[in-house]
Amino acid sequence: MSTALYGIFGKLIRKASAHRMMTAGAVLAVLFAGSAVFCASCIDELDYSVLEKRSRVLYASDGSVIGYSLSEDTDSYRFYTTADEVSPLYLKMLIANEDRNFYGHHGVDFPALLRALKGNLSNGRVTSGGSTLAMQVVKRLAGHEEKRTYLNKLREIVQAVYITGKFGREKVLEWYLTLAPYGGNTEGVKAASLRWFGHLPNRMTPSEAALLTALPRAPEHIRPDRHPQAAAYYINEVLRSSREKGVFGDDVWKSSAADELPKELRGIGQSARTLAVRLFSTTGLREIYTHIDPKIQQVLHDEAAGFHEKHNDGAVLSVVVLDASTHEITGILGSSDLSVSEVCLPYSPRSPGSALKPFAYGLAFEEGKLHPQTVLHDKSKLFGSWRPENFDRRFNGRVTASRALASSLNLPAIEVLGLIGSGYFVNSVNRFGNILHVGSKVPDYSVILGSADITLVNLAKLYAMLNEDGMLNDYSLYIGEKLHEPARFMSADSARAVFDILKSTGRPATAPNAADVSYKTGTSSRFTDALSVGSLENHTVAVAIRFPDNVTGLYQYSGFRDAAPVLFSILGKLPSRPMNRPDIDSALLSGTSPDALTEIADDSRITDRNGLHIDFPQNGDTVLPDAFGRIFINHSGGEGRILLSHDGVQTEEMFFTPEAEGFYTVSIMDESGHSDSVTFRVVLDN
Incomplete structure (x- = not known):
């Protein structure tokens, strides 16, 4: 657009030059055309992509930052910030010190510009710019914030008037709060507050507000970690000016003198390292608000830190926490070590080991083909010459279904799967979505031992179904996320029977008194995945220790020895609420099996x-x-x-x-x- 206007302006100049004398109207026409060309070129200079390419940010339920990406253009921390997300004290100090007439002018404070021009001329150099917040915004949009020339100042005047008139001063304020430079790759007041103070900008001390008011003036020169004396000087100047302009009184001024400067960058939400970019791919939004509880998330971070201190062999910890009372994902640990994996592993299909066994038992209960007291067979060569073994490589002979499930015995689980069929089992699990990934394979008995893949999130939902007496609910991570309608996965008495059996699963030595936890473990065939999933009151927690690249270390992780202690540790720290389950009158919950289900004897049917x-x-x-x-x-x-x-x-x-x-x-x-x-x-x- 500006090139075409420059061409028109050139034609007018050449045409006017052809006459020895120009009328006043011609002069005005030329001046008007030139001004139009200049203004158009200034407006054309504005590049709004700096806003569009800002960081993606995940927020917890209380508004704290729990995940982020760097900006797409300059790898900066650039978090979109609105006026209601920052401290009112900071806003008052910002307006009073940087743009006192912000709410009275239309992008440019001409009296302030004239005062700055007079001062610059008397000093013989540029000492003051007289810039408004809008003029500081357009420096960022046009990319000439480092070039302090009168021509650029004229451009900024045109651009500031334009964006204020087109978008409004409230939007201009938001853009300033998002784009202002704070040193290094930190942009915007939200990122600056998190990096310097370790908290969101909705609460600031007067000294903190003064530092963030002053920093954009000379970000690298005022940084308190590198130039503490300069930072202290500017903080005091802003505090003094704010007191003089009536932002606060003498009491605040005196109390602020004792505030300490931040000596180093705090980092932006250490929790963010545990949530990888995978979570951003489910939505095109830049700001994503989740149901994650920051207190629960902190529990997961502590577990991640403890795990990382003990293990440095390429294995990573990932965790999912579900709340059955609200049907929300309230905690998620994507990867305990991003140097090993930046994938959010709870959303990656992996082998569950034997963690699917409870659902085969539950479906067999529902079909009337099994009772918790039915005798199964844990012995070698039960299925022809196929010799699957238990984890401890021992056989127990005749065992009840209840004991077989609680002990996670492999051969009885295969026998149970034979009662309902591996195809029926897979189809039942996948009735409500592609939960269990068998691919193009024909389901066989190995499915129950972990040959099919499932995400940790979906595995947690299945265990939460047991906690909710057979109702399979969707669980939302994002606020406003549309959920599938609840569906009955299995009968209430079948689910309750499985849930109660899993309460008798062996406890880790570190949690001998957690009798109310209903849980199961799983270990993949090549020890690349060790899992433990269980419920206590309203919480269902799924824990996985995994080698993301499937290359195991010298130590072989197991679900019971390694993942279960983490599960019990997390459950013991979560604030829980009772589920208030109703009593169920069912033969499945009695201690005696029907005569027809005393023992599964017809193994020739599947062998x-x-x-x-x-x-x-x-x-x-x-x-x-x-x-x-x-x-x-x-x-x-x-x-x-x-x-x-x-x-x-x-x-x-x-x-x-x-x-x-x-x-x-x-x-x-x-x-x-x-x-x-x-x-x-x-x-x-x-």
Whole structure:
């Protein structure tokens, strides 16, 4: 636009020059056209992208900052700030000292400009700019804040009048509070208050307000961490001026003299390190307001710090806290160490280990195929020649369903899954969304041991469903987020039966008296994920210790030994409210099983001992890959299509390519449900 106007202005000048004498009207026309061109070029200079590319900020329920990103253009802390988010005292001091007639002029205080011009001329140099808040804003928008020339001052006058007339002085004030420079990569009063004082700008002492009033004048020269004497001088000057202008009285002036200067940057919300950019991708907003409780969040940060002090092997801690009374996510720890992972892990699908077992039991209860006192079988070779083992590699023989679930026994869980079918189990979990990620795989018995993936947030919601007697609720993180309608996942008595059984799960040694906690643990097959999920009163907490890159360290984390103590520690620190569950009259909650469900004896229905067998390798073998790095699995028997499962991947090809030396478990299954599994050691020939 300005280029075209300059062209028109040039034509007028050339046309006027062709005449020896110009009329007064022609002179005025030329001057008007020139002014229009200059004004248009000034307006065209304004770049509002500095506002659009500001930081993204996550806020807790009390308005504190719990997550942020740097600005997209200059990697600055630039948080949008409105007038009602800052201290009234600061606003009074700012207006009194930086733009006394802010509410009376239209962007430019011409008397102040004339006084500044007179002073500059008498001193022979630029000592005062006479800038208003609007003129300081346009310096940031136009990018010439470092060039103190009279031409730039003229540009700022035009631009300040324009933005005040177009957007209004209240918007101009917001832009100043957002864009003013405070040293380094800190912009805006909110970021400055958080970095210098460690708190939001809605409360400030007079000295704090004076420092933030003065800093934009010379951000690098007044920084109290680098130039404490200069900072003290300017603070006193602003306080003295504010007293003289009636912002406060002598009592405030005297009390402020004892205030100490901040000696170093406090940092912007240390909690922000635990919430990564992943949370921002669910919304296009720059300011995101959440239900996160800062007190709960602080508990999670303390746990993260404690975990990081003990472990520095590439494993990270992540946590989700749900409140069943409000259906809100009130705490979330994305990653305890952003140097290892900047992904918000609670939203990443991962193996739950055996943490899905309670839901298979609950669905079997609901289908009338199982009772908590039904006898199951924990013994070797129960399912043909497939030899899945328990975590402790021991077998318990005949056990009740209640004990099998509380002890997290693998073979009885497979037996229970056989009662309802792995396909039915997966479809039941996914009735209300793609909660359990099986991909293109055909669900098999390994699903109950962790071959399918689920996010920690969704796993927490499933456990909260048990806490709410079978009602599956959505949980909101963001204020105003639209939730799915509650849905019944399983019958109330089935959910209550599972919930009560999980109260008898073994307690960690550090929490022997937490008898009311209903919880379960899970450990992935290669020790890349250790989980513990449980409920106490209105809170459901899910804890995961994970190796984000799936490369484990020397120490092998387990759900019970490592994740459960963190779970109990967190639950013990949360303020809880009773759930007030009603009494339920059901045979599932009695101590005696119906005659028909005394014992599951018909295991031939899901087992054929001669159906499918892995001939090579055998359990305990040491195997070398072939020239192409592959290990082939030879088998006999089976009906129809046969699938091979390895580390969560399912294929019809009877080979896999190991990435590293170590022990591997491989399973195969045919279309009739026959299966077999072996564990062997792989040695790579380097």
